[in-house]
Amino acid sequence: MTKAPRKKVTQKRREPTGLSHDAIRAAALELIDKDGLGAFSTRKLGRVLGCEAMAIYWYYESKEALLDAVIDNLMEGIAGVVNGSARHDWIAALRRVAHAYRQIAHDHPKAFPLLATRRFASAGSFAFLEQLFELAHRAGVDDRTAARFFRVVSSYCNGFALNELATAQRSGEPSGAALRKRFARVAAVSAWLEPKYMDEIFSFGLELQLDALARTMR
Amino acid sequence: MTKAPRKKVTQKRREPTGLSHDAIRAAALELIDKDGLGAFSTRKLGRVLGCEAMAIYWYYESKEALLDAVIDNLMEGIAGVVNGSARHDWIAALRRVAHAYRQIAHDHPKAFPLLATRRFASAGSFAFLEQLFELAHRAGVDDRTAARFFRVVSSYCNGFALNELATAQRSGEPSGAALRKRFARVAAVSAWLEPKYMDEIFSFGLELQLDALARTMR
DNA sequence: CTGTTTTCTTTTACAGTGTAAAAGAGTCGC
DNA sequence: GCGACTCTTTTACACTGTAAAAGAAAACAG
Numbered sequence: 404m405t406k407a408p409r410k411k412v413t414q415k416r417r418e419p420t421g422l423s424h425d426a427i428r429a430a431a432l433e434l435i436d437k438d439g440l441g442a443f444s445t446r447k448l449g450r451v452l453g454c455e456a457m458a459i460y461w462y463y464e465s466k467e468a469l470l471d472a473v474i475d476n477l478m479e480g481i482a483g484v485v486n487g488s489a490r491h492d493w494i495a496a497l498r499r500v501a502h503a504y505r506q507i508a509h510d511h512p513k514a515f516p517l518l519a520t521r522r523f524a525s526a527g528s529f530a531f532l533e534q535l536f537e538l539a540h541r542a543g544v545d546d547r548t549a550a551r552f553f554r555v556v557s558s559y560c561n562g563f564a565l566n567e568l569a570t571a572q573r574s575g576e577p578s579g580a581a582l583r584k585r586f587a588r589v590a591a592v593s594a595w596l597e598p599k600y601m602d603e604i605f606s607f608g609l610e611l612q613l614d615a616l617a618r619t620m621r
Numbered sequence: 622m623t624k625a626p627r628k629k630v631t632q633k634r635r636e637p638t639g640l641s642h643d644a645i646r647a648a649a650l651e652l653i654d655k656d657g658l659g660a661f662s663t664r665k666l667g668r669v670l671g672c673e674a675m676a677i678y679w680y681y682e683s684k685e686a687l688l689d690a691v692i693d694n695l696m697e698g699i700a701g702v703v704n705g706s707a708r709h710d711w712i713a714a715l716r717r718v719a720h721a722y723r724q725i726a727h728d729h730p731k732a733f734p735l736l737a738t739r740r741f742a743s744a745g746s747f748a749f750l751e752q753l754f755e756l757a758h759r760a761g762v763d764d765r766t767a768a769r770f771f772r773v774v775s776s777y778c779n780g781f782a783l784n785e786l787a788t789a790q791r792s793g794e795p796s797g798a799a800l801r802k803r804f805a806r807v808a809a810v811s812a813w814l815e816p817k818y819m820d821e822i823f824s825f826g827l828e829l830q831l832d833a834l835a836r837t838m839r
Numbered sequence: 840c841t842g843t844t845t846t847c848t849t850t851t852a853c854a855g856t857g858t859a860a861a862a863g864a865g866t867c868g869c
Numbered sequence: 870g871c872g873a874c875t876c877t878t879t880t881a882c883a884c885t886g887t888a889a890a891a892g893a894a895a896a897c898a899g
Binding site: 520522524529530532533549550562569585586587588589593596600 | 769
């Protein structure tokens with residue numbers, strides 16, 4: 404529970420520091436994007452914010468809580484995607500959400516592992532899910548089918564994006580080339596796993612699942 | 622590069638300490654299984670091994686390298702699964718590997734996130750991939766198809782297992798129940814996402830992909 | 840204007856982290 | 870005995886998250 408600044412009457416008074424929930428979590432995301440999750444620390448964050456590390460703890464109970472807020476920040480864009488979809492086409496909505504989710508991984512490769520491991524526990528995520536399932540309901544998809552396909556599709560998206568990042572991050576490793584020489588078949592197959600094919604492969608797997616959903620609903 | 626103990630002539634001489642690559646990584650896995658990844662440290666590992674933390678660094682260049690070895694340890698079981706499959710049935714092999722992979726997540730829930738984020742860069746993993754793709758080749762699956770389906774299926778398995786763990790780990794959170802009350806549709810759909818359904822949902826999504834593979838090969 | 844309370848921030852401190860560098864021991868071949 | 874090599878501990882450093890207390894500044898009450 405964030406012991407947020409309970410406003411009595413006042414709102415803004417102390418401008419010089421400029422600290423706030425939003426400013427802190429935005430700076431946190433920026434820092435993670437730049438240096439990576441492993442190098443992120445409250446002291447470094449304080450340095451870019453122009454304050455001591457402990458000042459952050461008045462806004463966020465712990466580093467964990469701050470990271471949860473960053474997650475919410477990343478997920479915010481997704482919620483809007485559902486609303487932008489056709490009113491009664493759950494398949495189209497799922498497709499749009501899937502692509503938007505993968506886009507987050509591309510836009511914030513260093514921060515994405517946060518999402519991948521601890522999504523969907525915050526209030527913001529629940530609001531998004533509610534809209535998505537509401538749309539499913541309107542489209543005549545029963546709860547069991549919605550549950551199954553959401554789990555299957557979201558697992559796939561999550562795993563795919565994580566996979567993509569892992570290989571992208573490790574592309575510079577020298578051992579990879581050496582290993583590929585010793586394993587001929589891996590080398591041959593890997594030729595089809597270059598980044599340029601990723602868009603197509605992702606869509607291929609996604610459509611495969613959405614086709615099955617369409618068949619189920621028909 | 623591990624600056625491994627280059628054996629000149631001797632093999633075992635100093636038994637009292639009992640340190641070795643295998644002993645260390647086995648103890649590391651045990652410790653991670655017990656306390657979780659976040660609480661794992663070289664000093665604690667030294668404590669259970671009966672040595673100072675720095676002794677570990679003669680066997681492993683860094684904590685990172687040690688964790689890579691733990692990953693290899695976890696993946697070792699998988700390699701055997703491929704060999705146990707029918708000689709010319711790639712689909713069956715993929716199915717067995719998928720279930721074995723998910724089983725790792727169940728057997729080592731606390732260590733699994735390691736796998737999920739940084740698999741398939743070690744020598745052991747490459748050997749496994751070579752066998753899997755060799756089997757695909759024998760079964761008449763072309764490289765492009767093998768690449769596509771391996772990527773799709775492995776992404777799905779990875780994401781699914783990660784998802785399962787995340788919800789299992791968070792089941793005790795009090796905020797979850799409160800949130801579900803505010804979001805009726807989430808609550809209704811979540812009823813179909815209880816752990817008891819997970820086996821079936823996992824197989825459902827997996828077979829959906831394997832069916833598509835069968836269609837492609839026919 | 841004065842004194843008190845509430846809202847933020849810094850200071851200080853502590854127990855823990857990964858690991859570089861050096862020093863210490865035990866064992867080998869000579 | 871004497872290096873040389875193999876393994877382990879010691880010491881040290883820079884860094885981490887964050888509890889506890891002190892400090893400062895603004896808001897409010899009189």
